[in-house]
Amino acid sequence: MRCLYNEKAHDLGVTCCDFSSQLVSGDKQEFQMASSGQDNIIKIWLVSSADPIGIELKCKCTLSGHTAPVLACAFSSDGQTVVSGSVDKTVVIFEANTGNILHTLTQHTRYVTTCAFAPDIPLFATGSMDKCVNVWQFEPKQFYTGTTLRESPNKSIENWSEEDVSIWLCKHGLKDLVEIFKKNNIDGKELLSLTKESLADDLKIESLGLRSKVLRNIEELQIEMQSTCEAVPDEFLCPITKELMKEPVIAADGYSYEKEAMENWIINKRRSSPMTNLPLQRLGLTPNRTLKMAINRWLESQPTHSPKPLS
Structure with a gap:
């Protein structure tokens, strides 16, 4: 060759x-x-x-x-x-x-x-x-959109179109309700506001079992929304460990990594960039204080059960 x-x-x-x-x-x-x-x-x-x-x-x-x-x-x-x-x-x-x-x-x-x-x-x-x-x-x-291995489209649920809602209904075994939801112009925002009363009185869904199933799945969506809002931004994740960085450092390739993870990468005689696979021109690591401050600000904005800011 x-x-x-x-x-x-x-x-x-x-x-x-x-x-x-x-x-x-x-x-x-x-x-x-x-x-x-x-x-x-x-x-x-x-x-x-x-x-x-x-x-x-x-x-x-x-x-x-x-x-x-x-x-x-x-x-x-x-x-x-x-x-x-x-x-x-x-x-x-x-x-x-x-x-x-x-x-x-x-x-x-x-x-x-x-x-x-x-x-x-x-x-x-x-x-x-x-x-x-x-x-x-x-x-x-x-x-x-065809078939996704997620349970629902990943864009903000409040921004779902009527078609997105139809896809969601089908994935949760509620295909029979698609036409009813379309007839009533139920988009993502409307979906999240549905109650047992509106399902019965406005959408005329007679089956108690169907109404309960819709409400259970809406509750799951609301939980998913909460977890999505708290997702760690990509730029705060170490490309090697895929975890929130505590001591971010900048390598010669211009990318930021968790200090310990990058040191281990270099110690194991991998002298190429984890991101580009190109040789690293130097092995020194520079603390990324700006990124660390940004991570701290993000942590402080999270609910009280989130990790404490980095020292």
Whole structure:
């Protein structure tokens, strides 16, 4: 095995590459390839065969739509669409030929680390540090939520649309109530305000069992809202331990880590960055006092049962 080509693609490091399975030009054996990087962008490349045995690589276009490093990218089976996932927690779907953004998905609550298209059916999957895999169904230029392994859409429940409420009902075995809820224009805000009286008098749900089931699931939603509000912001979590940092330090790669975790990383002779996998130019660690103060302020804003501020 030998390397046919070497190209500097992204200034801050490359995180992912994916080939389109469709030929661009049969005469030249020309393919498209996508690459994503720590510079927040995706690049589409034209890869063609060259004589003697070798290849040529030319940048076709640059796709911009993320505000943080892009960790994953993938081509659809027809080569017309590129999907990407980022540290900014979003999934962006691009039209490969134009670079236009078709849709931005915001259901994940942590870094989106992977994405993949199904080969022959209109589905793609995204995975995240929020411990969830989301599976999406799509039609050309029209994307909508498919099946998610979470119990409900991850956007704020008060902002749920009527369609989100319908999805929630189906997932909790309440499919028979979908039409009633749609007829009464029940969105997320209305859902949270429902009572046993409004279910019986306004929505005319006669079954006591159904009313009780709806109310139990609404109560679970309210508990979920509370836990979501108290979720630790991503920037306060150590990339190595995935836990709230107590002594944040800045490494040579520019990222912040828990001091003990990064020291152990270096002691174990791993001299590359945990985030970029590039060699660390120096091994010194600098206390991130600004971040520590921000974590303290966040801790102080939490309910009394939260951990005490860092000393």
